């Protein structure tokens with residue numbers, strides 16, 4: 001007689017199972033939503049440069065404009081953008097799929113930091129910002145993949161330079177008991193409090209039109225964060241609009 005009144009929810013195991021299935025379904029829906037958003041973002045990103053290139057080519061073909069060095073420069077610029085986008089996407093797909101091999105070993109990051117600061121300083125213009133390193137040659141050993149760490153620093157330094165007109169970009173290091181940290185501090189345009197939580201999202205750019213002119217794809221920081229996390233580290237940002245930004249990441253110390 002009691003069995004007729006019995007429902008699934010009276011059996012704790014089944015109840016538990018139903019809950020897990022619901023959770024699984026919800027997370028699959030999320031994956032599907034993310035996938036759709038990714039494709040829609042991608043389409044948008046690819047369409048803009050393609051439209052510009054096609055527009056110029058058609059105008060030239062129809063005899064409406066004369067091909068000039070300026071036009072070829074525009075075409076080259078948009079083509080480069082497409083190339084960067086494809087390269088960044090390939091990199092992003094590698095870090096997100098987990099197929100990127102990471103080879104961590106105990107290293108001193110100081111030589112990498114000095115050579116990068118030197119390399120970027122050589123590219124800086126007279127009227128632009130200056131680059132400084134505040135770190136010690138006998139830094140503690142870090143458990144890091146040097147190539148991936150170089151990629152992280154190249155992205156952060158590239159951004160700092162791209163978004164800073166004058167002042168100083170300072171690369172500073174330090175450590176606590178478990179982690180070694182590197183901070184890239186700039187005196188650039190800064191990021192508003194509303195924008196700050198989004199900077200590590202893929203395809204996100206503050207003020208899309210302005211960033212597009214600076215050649216950004218909005219993928220760099222998404223890759224950067226994954227590269228830090230794949231090495232067991234963390235990355236954070238703090239910023240004040242109009243004053244500058246600090247991107248700081250840490251990697252585990254080699255014990």
Ligand code: ADP
Nearest residue numbers: 159160163190205206211216217218219220221
């Ligand atoms: P992008 O290729 O557009 O630079 P990122 O993922 O590297 O893509 O950065 C995302 C956005 O975050 C940038 O478009 C820019 O709006 C903002 N941003 C990143 N770094 C800085 C910085 N140092 N100063 C100000 N804004 C920054």
